[in-house]
Amino acid sequence: MVGNKKLDVVIYDTTLRDGSQGEGISFSLDDKLKIAKKLDELGVAYIEGGWPGSNPKDLEFFRQVKNMEFKNSRITAFSSTRKAGIPIKQDNNIKTLLESGAQTAAIFGKSWDFHVLRALETTLEENLRMVRDTVSYLKDKGLEVIFDAEHFFDGYINNPDYALQVLKTAEEAGADWVVLCDTNGGTMPWEVEKIILEVKKHIKAPLGIHAHNDSACAVTNSLMAVRAGCTQVQGTMNGFGERCGNADLCAVIPNLELKMGLRCLPEGKLKNLTEAAHYISEIANMPHYNNQPFVGYGAFAHKGGVHVSALLKDALTYEHINPEDVGNHRRVLVSELSGLSNLLYKAREFNMDINNYDARTREVIKMIKELENQGFQFEGADASLELLLRKGFGQYEDFFKLNNLKIILEKSEEDNITSEAMIKVTVGDKVFHTAAEGDGPVNALDNCLRKALTEVYPEISEMHLTDYKVRVLNGNEGTAAKVRVLIESSDQTSKWSTVGVSENIIEASWQALVDSINYLLMKRRMPK
Known part of the structure; x- marks a missing residue:
């Protein structure tokens, strides 16, 4: 129950655990706490915080998250079943899970006989006891238990009787949810639907789906699972995860709500999806996929x-x-x-x-x-485009004029390089002649131009360069190649991008920098 209204489908987010296993992703403790808060604001029902028994950072996460208020989400701790041959009360993973204080536990157990025999190197009977002992013990401790049947679809295809036996064991032990996992990500959508329809004949506990994307079917498999009767979907924001990632909740959620008419977030929360997706990409220090459906910058x-x-x-x-x-x-x-x-x-x-x-x-x-034929690209430089249009239609005049510019680079014997820019500009009938140093030629140019103009246009001091990108357009020309410079700037309320193109990187940077300043000055003087 969320917001006193029953959801048709429950969203279980595992970005903080499964998502963190993606290549290039490493969340700090602070990162995890921030993401958990953002996911709660989005309204997902469950947030899997990590595996407290696997590392100190995850255990500390559960200690600190107790002090945070969550309006929509339950924090879940992840763990395995007890180890083979070890009494449940002596299993360190289970002990640490209980120490975490989490009221919901997600326990994974093997449901593929091949994994039981080869990976765990134990008997099929002992594996069933491991599932039964772990689920029943945690239920006796008052926890909500979600049982993740690892490798279920592969297991069912190879030995359906044993795979179903594992599910029945978890159900009989008191599992609140039984989640079917496509751990290797190789199951096809029609197989998912067929298998789940068969499972429902034998299992009465609520079913969930946990799909990986190794065959590019994770989202489709999740939706097909819901059609077949699953009422919990596990996945990650932006599809983060090991190998090819997990089911992307940024596609699953809107498809459930907008295409299938099924409520999976509290009312009004779907509008937070794009902001949450970009926020989590930023925290993960991962580039946000421009063409990502629904939430990509280029999706529309x-x-x-x-x-x-x-x-x-x-x-x-x-x-x-x-x-x-x-x-x-x-x-x-x-x-x-x-x-x-x-x-x-x-x-x-x-x-x-x-x-x-x-x-x-x-x-x-x-x-x-x-x-554009010369190399300019206005798709990512709306500010330069607007200036160009206003100039073309006679609705704009530049705020200053360049008289001359000089940049000096000096390298010492100690390998120190210094950059100095000298500039002369005209504003109205007044000439400003200034000089400034910088960490590099572009930084020196930026500092010098600001110094020259701030007396007349003090609002320039509120503007900051937030990103600077250079792309070589015709690499076969070597050092004489043409380059495109994209500059992103911002003030307290907005951000804008400008572009410059030249065989000379300083000239290209100058074009983009001048557009950036002119755009700010123009916007500040336009009627509200």
Whole structure:
């Protein structure tokens, strides 16, 4: 029960354990606590905090998480069944799980006879005793117990009688949930549905699904499992996880709610999905997949002119849902593939009034395509695009003019390199001539330009460069290659991106930097 309304499907998030096993991901204790709070805000029913018996960090997580308030989520501790041949009260994993203080335990046990014999090197009968002893012992201690039947689908395909026997043992021992795991991620959707329908004939406990993505079927398998009768779905945010990852909850959740009409989050929480997905990517220090369905930055990005022309009439022509339903938003890109519709859409987005039959509009489109042919890319540089459009339609004038610029690099015998920029700019009828040093030529240029302009435009001091990217466009030209520079800037309330292109990296950086400052000054002076 969440928010006093029963959910049709319960979401069990294992980002903090299974997700942390993905290559390149290592959550600190503070990271885990922050993510747990964000998942609670999203409204998932269960948050698997980790395996307290496996490492000190996870045990400390459970100690600290007790001091946090959770409105929607139950914190779950993960562990294995007792070890073969060891009495349950002497098993260290079980002891540590109880010490964690978690009121819900997720226990995994083997359901594939091959794993029991080869991995555990014990008997099939002892494995059943391990499942029974662990589940019943934790139930006697007052815990809610979720039994994860590891390798269930492989086990069922190879020995259905034994796989079902494992499930029955867990159910008879009192398991609150029985979760069917596609641990190797190789089961096909039609197999998942067929097997679960058969399982339901024998198991009365609520069923769940835990799917891995090694065959790119984890989301589909999860949805098919729900169709077949599972009422719990386990997965990770952004599909993080070992090998090819787990079922991506960022796709599972909206498909359940928007496509299948099944409530799996408290009312109104689905709109938090995109923000939560990007937040967790940031904490994990992982790039967020641009084309990730539902929550990717490009999930609702439109580039083709024919598409945008239809979008202007009705968004349903090229979008399967309303982006705002999942907290995302529509983007229209302007590029060499653009037509008049793209330009009209962007102009509307920028609150510009232009005539689609005006000859100047056609000229602006032609100019954009020529610039893109030179290497400019406005898809990720909306600020530069808006400046370009306003200049093209005579709705903008630069705030300063460059007279000259000089940059000096000096290398000493001690291998120290210093950078100094000297600049002369004109603002109105006044000339400013300044110099500044920096960690590199671009930093020196940035410092120098700010120093020259801050007296007239003090708001520049509120602006910060937050990202700087360089891409070589024609590497076969060697050191004479053309480069594209993308700069991301921000102030207290917003962020914007600008672009510059040149064979000279300083010139490309200058273009992007000037656009960034001009954009800030323009926005500050526009009527609210």
